[in-house]
Amino acid sequence: MEHGSYSDPSKATFSFVDEDHTFANSVRFSLNQDPRVSFCGYSIPHPSDNRVNIRIQTTGDPAREVLIDACQDLMVMCQHVRGTFDKAVSDFKKGKTRKGKKDMDVE
Amino acid sequence: MSEEDESMSEQSNELGLDFILSLDDVPSKLPPHLELFKTRVLCSNDAPIHTDTIQYSGAYATLGVDNSLRLDSFCEKFKVEVKRLTDSDIEFDMIGIDPAIANAFRRILIAEVPTMAIERVYIANNTSVIQDEVLSHRLGLVPIRADPRLFEYPDNAGDEKNEKNTIVFKLRARCQLGQPRITVKSDKLKWLPNGSELPCEDAKPNAGSKPKTFTSFTCSQDSLPEFSSNPISLTYTDIILAKLGPGQEIELEVHAVKGIGRTHAKWSPVATAWYRMLPEVVLLEDVEGEMADELKKKCPVNVFDIEDIGKGRRRATVARPRDCTLCRECIRAGKEWEDRVSLRRVKNHFIFTVESTGALPPEVLFTEAVKILEDKCERVITELS
Numbered sequence A: 001m002e003h004g005s006y007s008d009p010s011k012a013t014f015s016f017v018d019e020d021h022t023f024a025n026s027v028r029f030s031l032n033q034d035p036r037v038s039f040c041g042y043s044i045p046h047p048s049d050n051r052v053n054i055r056i057q058t059t060g061d062p063a064r065e066v067l068i069d070a071c072q073d074l075m076v077m078c079q080h081v082r083g084t085f086d087k088a089v090s091d092f093k094k095g096k097t098r099k100g101k102k103d104m105d106v107e
Numbered sequence B: 001m002s003e004e005d006e007s008m009s010e011q012s013n014e015l016g017l018d019f020i021l022s023l024d025d026v027p028s029k030l031p032p033h034l035e036l037f038k039t040r041v042l043c044s045n046d047a048p049i050h051t052d053t054i055q056y057s058g059a060y061a062t063l064g065v066d067n068s069l070r071l072d073s074f075c076e077k078f079k080v081e082v083k084r085l086t087d088s089d090i091e092f093d094m095i096g097i098d099p100a101i102a103n104a105f106r107r108i109l110i111a112e113v114p115t116m117a118i119e120r121v122y123i124a125n126n127t128s129v130i131q132d133e134v135l136s137h138r139l140g141l142v143p144i145r146a147d148p149r150l151f152e153y154p155d156n157a158g159d160e161k162n163e164k165n166t167i168v169f170k171l172r173a174r175c176q177l178g179q180p181r182i183t184v185k186s187d188k189l190k191w192l193p194n195g196s197e198l199p200c201e202d203a204k205p206n207a208g209s210k211p212k213t214f215t216s217f218t219c220s221q222d223s224l225p226e227f228s229s230n231p232i233s234l235t236y237t238d239i240i241l242a243k244l245g246p247g248q249e250i251e252l253e254v255h256a257v258k259g260i261g262r263t264h265a266k267w268s269p270v271a272t273a274w275y276r277m278l279p280e281v282v283l284l285e286d287v288e289g290e291m292a293d294e295l296k297k298k299c300p301v302n303v304f305d306i307e308d309i310g311k312g313r314r315r316a317t318v319a320r321p322r323d324c325t326l327c328r329e330c331i332r333a334g335k336e337w338e339d340r341v342s343l344r345r346v347k348n349h350f351i352f353t354v355e356s357t358g359a360l361p362p363e364v365l366f367t368e369a370v371k372i373l374e375d376k377c378e379r380v381i382t383e384l385s
């Protein structure tokens, strides 16, 4: 849900239900890395309320689009992390079996 | 545009930004001290300093340094190194990522990767000293080896209990009169692939048809291809559930459903998922002779070694910085030691450890966690556009 104004789309607060620090803090990171963002932050209004508010102010671009871009960036990062991790694990497994074989040869 | 103009503009384009950045008075990189504060936590005697991460893209704008993260440079620099991998745990280094993201993975691992756990306990008889509710709680925490990805979440009302969302176990234990006390362990929990065997009381017995039970399985779970070769079991068969004295008896049935750790810790797929930043120990000046021995002796985890540098001289070296616990024993003795040894943590190098409770192997758990963060982003994107 977006709380903003029609006249100035560059400032807005977004309210997400069923999200917490996990999502808000990582998206705040990727928003902060975007040069178009002049301010961003998040708050959880009440700990027993399953809701997080993310505030975005930009240098002119619509806040909504900047947030979408930030999510997209975060997604690409995650995909890269997953790819790199899977490769590292399979390399590790391969290296281990190879080492195991070598040990056997020595014996 | 004349030919000359064209070549001019081409040249200036080529010179453009790179040229300006290469000028001596325009620093393209941060001065070394700022770079240090940006990338390292310095652990001084009283407290760590420079602990924050500088995320804002314009943080160094006045220095002409762009602090924004470009995806391609992230992809280039990001590295993962697996250090240890067993059936139940993994240790790996994640290099070049912000704590915000690393922490998101950790939080998701603990609270949002689903597993199967016992949610309902139907007690037919319990004459043991352990109360029904305590016994139920103990049962809930027993880890189950079943791939949660093969199951669905129970529907909201929880009425529909079928082979897609429920796993049923039964437990029947009895201590005969005149026999010594017995210990009931988790291996007494027997999987019922056909679903519940307890008749549902409020259903009117229908002559001829099968008595109605607490579940409505359409087929046996062990006939499904995903379980026939890999039957559902418990990760550990030696968890003590209760103790029975002579004449005491427990008879019950449990239903396990899919859920996440945020609802209850029994659904958490990890025993622990944690990270620490890579420690870095730097000797700011040569530490030689007896002082080297002293330094080596100070460290309880043996971070330092002593090397021979010829002519009978010996010098301390940092041999195992990764083992450093940052106990600061080596800089406690006074200012002069603080000037000799610098203790740091690398802000974007995480030593991640994930211990699985057995539902999924630890490396799969981590990829699942990353996928969940991706799903969150996707959900927000669709919600907004």
Ligand code: SF4
Residues within 6 Å of the ligand: B281, B298, B299, B300, B301, B302, B303, B323, B324, B325, B326, B327, B328, B329, B330, B331, B343
């Ligand atoms: S901080 Fe403690 S563990 Fe680390 S090097 Fe110094 S004495 Fe050793």
